[in-house]
Amino acid sequence: MPTEEQLALELLRRTDYGRVATSRRALPFLAVARHVVADGRILLRMHRGLGHHQACVGSVVAYGADNLSSGTARSGRWTVQFLGPCEPAEPTPAELDLFGPGPDHVDGEVFAPVHLRLTPRTARVHTWTSCTAAASS
Secondary structure, eight states, X not given: OOOHHHHXXXXXXXXXXXXXXXXETTEEEEEEEEXXXXXXXXXXXXXXXXXXXXXXXXXXXXXXXXXXXXXXXXXXXXEEEEEEEXXXXXXXXXXXXHHOOOOSEETTEEOOEEEEEEOOSEEEEEEEOOHHHHHTO
8 A cells, every 4th residue: 555655646647737835035925836756756847037946945845736627526636735845956858858848938938947856755645535426327
């Protein structure tokens, strides 16, 4: 039986984007990031031009993703959240391939990627399922 962290990482692999939470100027802050899972850690890609990565580097951050808009009562809905330190990263060519192409523009600016690596210290999984939906099929 997989650990909660293993399950969380497996579910995270099923999505492309999530949200990183940290603080900026002592206020809570959320930013969207593209992610891939590599060697048990989470590699994030963000747009350098927004500067959001600067609030994450050297901090303990939360990163979460879900399938709440695409999951169904039958297949189940889930959310995952990770907490851990976040550092700058230089992805390997293989890791860069996992990301696929980036957007052309972000808020009208040419996309300039910056990469961060989150090493999970804790992971949580929450699921929503419906026995009623499964029984009526």
